Amino acid sequence: MKIICIGRNYSEHAKELGNAIPEAPILFIKPDSAHIRPGYHFYYPAFSNDVHHELELVLKIQTMGKNIPKQFAHKYYDEIGLGIDFTARDVQAELKQKGLPWEKAKAFDGSAAMGHFVTKKELGDLNAIQFHLDVNGETRQRGNSANMLNKFDYLISYISNFFTLKKGDLIFTGTPAGVGPVEIGDRLEGYIGDSKLLEVVVK
Numbered sequence: 379m380k381i382i383c384i385g386r387n388y389s390e391h392a393k394e395l396g397n398a399i400p401e402a403p404i405l406f407i408k409p410d411s412a413h414i415r416p417g418y419h420f421y422y423p424a425f426s427n428d429v430h431h432e433l434e435l436v437l438k439i440q441t442m443g444k445n446i447p448k449q450f451a452h453k454y455y456d457e458i459g460l461g462i463d464f465t466a467r468d469v470q471a472e473l474k475q476k477g478l479p480w481e482k483a484k485a486f487d488g489s490a491a492m493g494h495f496v497t498k499k500e501l502g503d504l505n506a507i508q509f510h511l512d513v514n515g516e517t518r519q520r521g522n523s524a525n526m527l528n529k530f531d532y533l534i535s536y537i538s539n540f541f542t543l544k545k546g547d548l549i550f551t552g553t554p555a556g557v558g559p560v561e562i563g564d565r566l567e568g569y570i571g572d573s574k575l576l577e578v579v580v581k
């Protein structure tokens with residue numbers, strides 16, 4: 379299983395980090411060792427002092443595909459959930475400055491915390507999925523799939539030109555604005571609408 383992530387897919391988030399809006403989707407990958415199953419904790423890594431939460435809608439691939447045309451992309455995922463793309467922002471800033479790959483900041487152990495999935499049918503309009511993240515009961519991030527620069531089907535098609543998608547692969551579709559640091563002891567809860575799908579405690 380691999381995890382493919384999209385960078386800067388919401389313009390408000392690109393702005394908050396002072397980044398330009400990309401012309402094509404920015405892709406990066408997390409290995410299976412980054413994956414945290416629903417109900418498990420996140421352990422704050424020793425190499426960072428500024429780990430941020432990025433709550434994102436996550437697509438679960440249900441069948442293998444390569445070079446998928448956009449009009450068929452909907453057949454390759456049936457479930458959507460929430461995940462947190464934990465990011466060591468201090469490490470990332472240093473790597474970006476040097477023009478180096480982001481893996482140490484983005485793909486470390488436990489950096490992809492997952493919640494539960496719901497079916498597309500249950501969600502209804504995929505272009506109006508409201509989601510939010512509460513930290514210790516206070517809402518920190520709000521997003522809506524309507525504000526994604528690149529939509530799900532285009533992302534699947536685009537990604538599959540580079541990486542064969544396999545059953546069980548996860549696609550993190552980018553973070554809305556409102557990212558910020560987490561502290562040891564924080565309880566992070568992710569919601570789609572009013573349904574809580576994700577809960578992670580920082581240890």
Ligand code: ZN
Nearest residue numbers: 432463552553
């Ligand atoms: Zn992200």
